[in-house]
Amino acid sequence: MANLPSHLLVFVLAAFLGLEVIRRVSPLLHTPLMSLTNAISAISVVAAIEIAGKGHPGYATALGTIALTCSFANIVGGFLITDRMLRMFKRREKPKGQTAKPGNGGR
Amino acid sequence: MVLTALHSFPAGLPLAAESPLPKGLTEALARMAGHGDIDPYTQLMVHSSYILAVALFVLSLKWLSSPASSRRGVLAGEIGMLAAIIGTLLAHQIVNWEWIIVGLVLGSAIGVPLAVFMPMTAVPQRTALSHAFGALAAALVGTAHYYLEMEHSGNIPPVPMGILCLEVLLGSLTVTGSMMAFGKLQELLPGRPITYRFQNIINFALLGGALVLGVLLTINPQWKFLFPVFIGLGLLFGFLLLLPIGGADMPTVIALLNSYAGLSASLMGFVLDNQMLIVAGALDGASGLVLSIIMCKAMNRSFANVLFGAFGQVQARAEGAIEQRTVRSTTPEEAAEILADASLVIVAPGYGLAVAQAQHKVRELYDLLTKRGVSVKFAIHPVAGRMPGHMNVLLAEADIPYTDLVEMENINGDFPGADVALVIGANDVTNPGARHDRASPIYGMPILDVDKARTVMVIKRSMNPGFAGVENELYYLDRTLMLFGDAKVVVSDLVKELAEAGKR
Numbered sequence: 074m075a076n077l078p079s080h081l082l083v084f085v086l087a088a089f090l091g092l093e094v095i096r097r098v099s100p101l102l103h104t105p106l107m108s109l110t111n112a113i114s115a116i117s118v119v120a121a122i123e124i125a126g127k128g129h130p131g132y133a134t135a136l137g138t139i140a141l142t143c144s145f146a147n148i149v150g151g152f153l154i155t156d157r158m159l160r161m162f163k164r165r166e167k168p169k170g171q172t173a174k175p176g177n178g179g180r
Numbered sequence: 181m182v183l184t185a186l187h188s189f190p191a192g193l194p195l196a197a198e199s200p201l202p203k204g205l206t207e208a209l210a211r212m213a214g215h216g217d218i219d220p221y222t223q224l225m226v227h228s229s230y231i232l233a234v235a236l237f238v239l240s241l242k243w244l245s246s247p248a249s250s251r252r253g254v255l256a257g258e259i260g261m262l263a264a265i266i267g268t269l270l271a272h273q274i275v276n277w278e279w280i281i282v283g284l285v286l287g288s289a290i291g292v293p294l295a296v297f298m299p300m301t302a303v304p305q306r307t308a309l310s311h312a313f314g315a316l317a318a319a320l321v322g323t324a325h326y327y328l329e330m331e332h333s334g335n336i337p338p339v340p341m342g343i344l345c346l347e348v349l350l351g352s353l354t355v356t357g358s359m360m361a362f363g364k365l366q367e368l369l370p371g372r373p374i375t376y377r378f379q380n381i382i383n384f385a386l387l388g389g390a391l392v393l394g395v396l397l398t399i400n401p402q403w404k405f406l407f408p409v410f411i412g413l414g415l416l417f418g419f420l421l422l423l424p425i426g427g428a429d430m431p432t433v434i435a436l437l438n439s440y441a442g443l444s445a446s447l448m449g450f451v452l453d454n455q456m457l458i459v460a461g462a463l464d465g466a467s468g469l470v471l472s473i474i475m476c477k478a479m480n481r482s483f484a485n486v487l488f489g490a491f492g493q494v495q496a497r498a499e500g501a502i503e504q505r506t507v508r509s510t511t512p513e514e515a516a517e518i519l520a521d522a523s524l525v526i527v528a529p530g531y532g533l534a535v536a537q538a539q540h541k542v543r544e545l546y547d548l549l550t551k552r553g554v555s556v557k558f559a560i561h562p563v564a565g566r567m568p569g570h571m572n573v574l575l576a577e578a579d580i581p582y583t584d585l586v587e588m589e590n591i592n593g594d595f596p597g598a599d600v601a602l603v604i605g606a607n608d609v610t611n612p613g614a615r616h617d618r619a620s621p622i623y624g625m626p627i628l629d630v631d632k633a634r635t636v637m638v639i640k641r642s643m644n645p646g647f648a649g650v651e652n653e654l655y656y657l658d659r660t661l662m663l664f665g666d667a668k669v670v671v672s673d674l675v676k677e678l679a680e681a682g683k684r
Contacts, residue, residue: 084450094242107438113237152295
């Protein structure tokens with residue numbers, strides 16, 4: 074890990090960017106926000122893939138496979154449930170005669 | 181600029197001639213992902229996929245700023261994730277495809293049902309579980325990395341070892357902490373705080389012990405026997421940390437665990453020299469932090485108070501005066517008449533509404549009143565529900581338009597002009613005592629100003645105090661009418677009365 078200063082720089086910038094972006098998220102959507110960031114931080118799947126798939130000794134492959142299972146469950150589940158929740162947020166229906174198409178409300 | 185080859189290229193392959201990129205950029209790209217023994221073109225593709233992923237993750241969060249663009253945000257996140265995974269599969273000399281496929285299949289088998297069949301009331305539990313998964317992945321990757329490195333080179337320099345220890349410690353305490361939160365939310369464990377003598381001292385001692393072990397391991401990574409003890413202490417600390425935390429504090433604690441899970445993923449990026457991990461983890465950590473600060477403010481509490489205050493024990497104080505007072509109860513008929521004559525009704529929903537599964541009946545009430553020309557709004561307290569934003573999801577699921585779900589700050593000014601404030605299953609967040617009763621544990625907490633409406637109606641099962649164990653003086657006001665009963669039953673009665681009145 075020769076690049077500690079560069080890593081720290083990236084970390085600090087990402088953290089501040091995160092704080093700014095998240096502060097602008099509508100409080101309406103704080104629950105979907107949490108499931109979405111959960112799915113995104115399951116990006117640790119890339120590390121798990123490396124450990125599970127590189128032909129390391131048995132214990133490491135086992136740990137890697139469990140880690141891979143956990144993070145992939147978060148990825149699949151996180152994105153699915155976030156979208157499921159966001160689809161529920163609809164605007165008020167328009168007056169009679171021009172009803173919005175069902176399922177199109179969230180966009 | 182001196183070329184320091186960060187990657188070992190195949191023999192006889194001069195970097196300058198083969199790399200399609202300027203040297204500096206190639207080096208920077210190598211830092212993004214931290215691996216090199218592949219040809220420059222594959223590397224370019226891999227790094228592009230990582231950069232694309234990072235950009236899409238940021239956009240994904242940005243698009244959550246409004247419901248209109250939010251689903252685009254999910255799509256961006258999905259594409260980013262796909263790009264990163266494909267990039268990784270390309271970059272590494274994967275030999276054990278079977279284990280990767282096992283992981284992907286098992287992960288999908290767990291993740292899909294948890295997303296598709298989970299009722300919205302159970303989303304907090306699911307979230308706690310996913311924090312546990314995320315933290316477990318980080319802790320296991322850190323553990324595997326430690327043993328592999330020790331086997332391979334026999335030593336890990338202090339800086340990466342220190343960060344690895346931090347990653348594993350945060351990961352392991354988040355695993356058990358989140359499992360405890362899951363157990364409490366799922367009501368497998370008692371929701372009330374569990375306290376005992378010297379609790380905080382014991383917890384701090386444990387954390388201190390774990391930190392000392394972490395320092396020892398950083399100095400002497402070859403003391404392998406310490407590593408399992410270190411993990412064990414982390415797991416135990418997470419378990420004990422959650423014991424004294426009650427239902428009212430769950431929104432804050434879930435947000436805090438979210439932050440820890442993100443931070444441990446970010447630390448993993450430091451250890452593995454992968455800046456994409458650092459960024460994604462930092463975004464998650466920041467999100468958890470922002471949410472937990474919002475939750476703390478919404479309860480006028482500090483982090484220390486949430487974690488070590490054992491909030492929610494029934495308070496033994498000044499009963500006498502309060503119990504003498506009387507409340508006025510009313511019938512659904514009378515209440516329906518008042519509602520029908522109103523021009524602005526503000527509903528203050530609490531978790532009790534979700535417990536009674538009354539969301540859909542509330543929607544019917546909303547429809548009937550709206551049809552009569554009554555304007556109906558929902559006042560959402562930040563801690564209504566069991567996690568940040570939970571109440572919005574519950575009401576949106578019942579097809580109530582999000583444009584009528586209004587945050588506390590924006591609706592409090594409307595209460596004085598409201599004819600009726602209808603409190604359903606909310607308690608502490610409507611207690612006017614929070615404004616002036618200095619002895620109350622919820623003193624100073626921002627509340628919904630329901631007591632300023634012309635008439636206050638409270639649907640409540642009984643006179644039991646809420647999460648905080650505090651009496652609510654709202655119920656004893658002259659303008660307050662109590663509707664005793666199960667929220668779903670009472671709202672159904674109101675709907676029935678209003679429907680009949682509509683026919684007449």
